[in-house]
Amino acid sequence: MAPKQRTGIGGKIILGLTALFFYLPILYIIVFSFNDSRSLTKFSGFSLQWYERMFSDRTMMQAIVYTIVIAILATIISTLAGTLAAIGLSRSRRALRNVVEQVNNLPIMNPEIVTAIGLLMFFSALGVNKGFLTLLLAHIMFCTPYVILSVSPKLRSLDPNLADAALDLGATPLQALTKVIVPQIMPGIVSGALIAFTMSFDDFIISYFVTGNGVNNISILVYTMSKRVNPSINALSTLVIVLITVSLLIVNLVPIIKERRREKE
Amino acid sequence: MRQFRNMIYPYAVWTAIMIVLPMLMILLYAFTKAGNDVTTFRFTLENFARFFQDAVFLDVLKRSLVIAVVTTIVCVLFGYPIAYVIASGPEKSRVFWILMITLPTWINMLVRTYAWVGILQDDGLLNRVFALFGIGPFHMMYTTFAVVLGMVYNFIPFMILQIHTSLSKMDKSYLEAASDLGANRVQSFLRVTLPLSLPGVLSGITLVFLPAVSSFFIPKLLGGGQYVLIGNVIETQFLTSGDWNFGSAISLIMAVIIMVSMYLTRKVDTDPAASGRRE
Numbered sequence: 001m002a003p004k005q006r007t008g009i010g011g012k013i014i015l016g017l018t019a020l021f022f023y024l025p026i027l028y029i030i031v032f033s034f035n036d037s038r039s040l041t042k043f044s045g046f047s048l049q050w051y052e053r054m055f056s057d058r059t060m061m062q063a064i065v066y067t068i069v070i071a072i073l074a075t076i077i078s079t080l081a082g083t084l085a086a087i088g089l090s091r092s093r094r095a096l097r098n099v100v101e102q103v104n105n106l107p108i109m110n111p112e113i114v115t116a117i118g119l120l121m122f123f124s125a126l127g128v129n130k131g132f133l134t135l136l137l138a139h140i141m142f143c144t145p146y147v148i149l150s151v152s153p154k155l156r157s158l159d160p161n162l163a164d165a166a167l168d169l170g171a172t173p174l175q176a177l178t179k180v181i182v183p184q185i186m187p188g189i190v191s192g193a194l195i196a197f198t199m200s201f202d203d204f205i206i207s208y209f210v211t212g213n214g215v216n217n218i219s220i221l222v223y224t225m226s227k228r229v230n231p232s233i234n235a236l237s238t239l240v241i242v243l244i245t246v247s248l249l250i251v252n253l254v255p256i257i258k259e260r261r262r263e264k265e
Numbered sequence: 266m267r268q269f270r271n272m273i274y275p276y277a278v279w280t281a282i283m284i285v286l287p288m289l290m291i292l293l294y295a296f297t298k299a300g301n302d303v304t305t306f307r308f309t310l311e312n313f314a315r316f317f318q319d320a321v322f323l324d325v326l327k328r329s330l331v332i333a334v335v336t337t338i339v340c341v342l343f344g345y346p347i348a349y350v351i352a353s354g355p356e357k358s359r360v361f362w363i364l365m366i367t368l369p370t371w372i373n374m375l376v377r378t379y380a381w382v383g384i385l386q387d388d389g390l391l392n393r394v395f396a397l398f399g400i401g402p403f404h405m406m407y408t409t410f411a412v413v414l415g416m417v418y419n420f421i422p423f424m425i426l427q428i429h430t431s432l433s434k435m436d437k438s439y440l441e442a443a444s445d446l447g448a449n450r451v452q453s454f455l456r457v458t459l460p461l462s463l464p465g466v467l468s469g470i471t472l473v474f475l476p477a478v479s480s481f482f483i484p485k486l487l488g489g490g491q492y493v494l495i496g497n498v499i500e501t502q503f504l505t506s507g508d509w510n511f512g513s514a515i516s517l518i519m520a521v522i523i524m525v526s527m528y529l530t531r532k533v534d535t536d537p538a539a540s541g542r543r544e
Contacts, residue, residue: 007350007353007354007358011350011353011354014346014347014350015347015350015351015362018347018365018366019365021418022365022366022369022418022422023369024384025377025380025381025384025418026369026372026377026380028380028383028384028390029376029379029380029383032383040382040383040386040389041383041386041388041389041390042388081275081276081279084272084275084276085272085273085275085276087269087272088269088270088271088272088273088274088276089273089276090269091269091270091272091273092270092273096273096277097273099277100273100276100277100280103280103281103284103285104280104284106284106285106288107284110288110520111475111476111478111479111496111516111519111520111523112476112479113479113481113496113499113500113516114291114479114516114519114520115287117291117499117503117509117512117513117516118287118288118290118291119283119287120503121287121290121291121294121509121513122283122286122287122290125290137283141283141284144276144279163269173269177269181269198371201373202371202372202373202374204373204374204375204482205481205482209503209504218373219373219374219375219376222373222375222376222379223375223482223485223486226375226379226382226486233379237373237376237379237380240372240373240376241372241376244371244372244373245368245372248368248371252364
């Protein structure tokens, strides 16, 4: 882009309004989670009652636990599987690679609701009871493609001779994998894992269709509770916002701080 | 370098089972009659006929398309200037603003959509701001306005990020050349910047249109139970009325519409006459 100058007054107004538009609703929900009445429009005083209700509500706490457990499991499994698949993909024949890449893109390109109903019918055809297992399998299914997409570019820029050299020097394939390839593609793996975690943590549509037997995640709970005015949703939402923001800030700031330290030394 | 080649096979099998098979099941259900078991499939086009012969469903389809198109247009109209301002700022502010735009997209869409419920109420924040200027109050909740607003709020970051990427990839010397050749700022924007950023606009359009046309919780949360888009019809077929054959047919119709619109967008992108002269 051309002129690298300071942003003019018109530009500043546009950016200010943009920030307002994006962050006002988020601030609004945080503020009203501390409201002492049920109202979503009038703030009548500070109170923590909606947080108390949230923490004493079994379905809400269960949903939080399910969301976190599923997100962690789905992240670990899809990061491992996606990394291995991406490495395999980078070495396999072009024809097979093309097919797998196309299929891998399907869940990303398809509207989520289509993926969701496909899985719903698939699980019930197998006779699997909808619940924790189907939820976890579905999350692994839609997270792994993102890990592959994030790891693959790193593999493409990797010198294929490096692993060969390690093998020639007597490393076992496993050693070549863990000591040579994986460290080089680590940034891709980390960002893939981050994407997988947030995709799983935030997912609504697919989870909504494939879960059952009282296994809910936070999104499903917000959806079902929002039919009536229930300020506990605000408390739950605030919890989600804080959790995600803090983890994003950590992920974004840690490299910057490390960089600064290195510069100082 | 064959050692790791075999690592692809487990994943290939997994995708065949978890991705391809469910897609095939949608096809199968869409073209068969209800009540079939594995041994006796009765192929039929009835599910599609039922959709296209029913004025109610056609209305829903039309409304979904109109709302998705309006959402996409609003996202381009507002997203372009925002991306342009960000891209023309200094490096540090660019990084900051891109983070500002990206951060909300990581937060749960349902939570962010629900946040608007309080703001859009008749006695809500927006109407109180309007009252300061002596206008309103407007009835906004459970209207098309609320649904489009919710969609724009959720999807405009994709548009901004895509346009910003193509603007910041642009070679600055083109603009210098344009101004050396006597173009004023408006001319160089219209004839250099805009055509060069068109690929970003087009991929932004795909990224907004696709979720907008298939969305079902935004209309439910902000449009109310009466507000039905095609995604809501699919939801009902699968989770309430249990007519999977009809539901599969509807989602197939939706998928075809999306594929056609993506194809058309891509065609504009590769057509040099439509996208300006790119090498």
